[in-house]
Amino acid sequence: MKTSYINGRFIEAGEQELKNINPSDISDVIDTFSRAGRAETRQAITAAAAAADSWGRSNPQQRFDILDFIGSEILARREELGALLSREEGKTLPEGIGEVTRAGYLFKFFAGEALRIGGEKLDSVRAGATIDITREPVGVVGIITPWNFPVAIPAWKIAPALCYGNAVVFKPAELVPSSAWALAEIISRSGLPAGVFNMVIGPGREVGDEIIGSNEVQAITFTGSVSTGTMIAQRCAARMAKVQLELGGKNPLIVLDDADLEQAVDVAVQGSFYSTGQRCTASSRIIVTDGIYNDFIALLAKRTKALRVGNALSSDTQIGPVASASQLQQDLEYIEIAKQEGATLLVGGKRIEGETEGYYLQPAIFTDVDNRMRICREEVFGPVATVSRVADYEAALAEANDTQFGLSAGICTTSLKYAEHYKRHAKAGMVMVNLPTAGVDYHVPFGGTKASSYGPREQGRYAAEFYTRVKTAYQKAD
């Protein structure tokens, strides 16, 4: 049985078992884990708190070597780790390998950043005094991650946390512990001192709750649902801990009359349905202007029907299964809700059988929607998209921005004027022109506005904002 990693070792197995099931074939038990609880989480926090100071004083070469080792091993094993990821989460093999590759590069990026942590030196406005502005580690960072990116999201939180000199208590999602465990196993051989990195596998309500409430954890970074994220922000505020949240999306993709039709349909299919639509950046509201609407809908329906849904590990699969029974149930419920609200189900939306028993769902497109419908306002987190018809760009922009979320916003157009206007006026943290709303680079900031994100940005050099505190030191020089 696999176990949590605390204070430099994988702990003894306890009694509570957690089975990791393959969503493409529910008879396939990938791994069995021992579930940790509150006591183990407290041990992990104590270990991290004890190790934090010394790691905070580690030199850049040490940090570079460790992060570079982790990144190199991930990249060298990308096929194997990608297959494991696809097997437990259900995204296709190329997507799984792509995600692992990205995780490897994230560690490499932050290995380099460790060499570039600097500060500023200014003269004081007072005669003969100088000022140093430096970045210091925050201390112990709690990392709570969701199931949809089992390696990339842990990587983009763990790598900067370590890079900037923090100790970590990491809680992966219980649905996808195998990828997290493989990552922890690599980290365990990286030369990192005991206690600096800890991984606790267990339920959010115990392990997560303990991390959030501990006064020894100075910062919490969380990706997951709006409801859990809101609760975390409130509890962190109550005890003055730093908090960073990445939550949902209801991302619009505008298609204008002047768009390249083929490209727009590719962008829509890729953004809405790849990774089974289980990306917070997925396009779930496609907003199309009158002149291109009929052609767009016809081609989109044709392409969507032709998508091959199947076992994530089969080479001809384009869309893997939904990740879990409860997520499938949620998707099917939203499909019912949309029908009851009066939307027209254009294609898909039915559970289908595969060669093995899994959570297979045909990607669904709804038309005749109104942006006030629940299907247009609430995040489904599955292969479900709506297409609405609007008169012109202005109406499209207003509808795109009419949402509680603001993560990613896309537009397909050949007009420089509209592309530029949209980049400035889309109320989202990320804007995509002639590219899918989902699929981002690893070296630049990631995050949204409104209910999608809270706190400093993740990734790229902007990650320093969350993982450090700024100190201003004055010195009388003469």
Ligand code: ADP
């Ligand atoms: P989803 O499962 O839809 O991604 P959740 O917000 O439920 O979103 O889960 C995201 C992460 O938060 C998971 O690791 C989960 O275990 C954890 N989590 C869920 N509920 C709580 C909670 N009450 N306290 C702390 N962590 C939680």
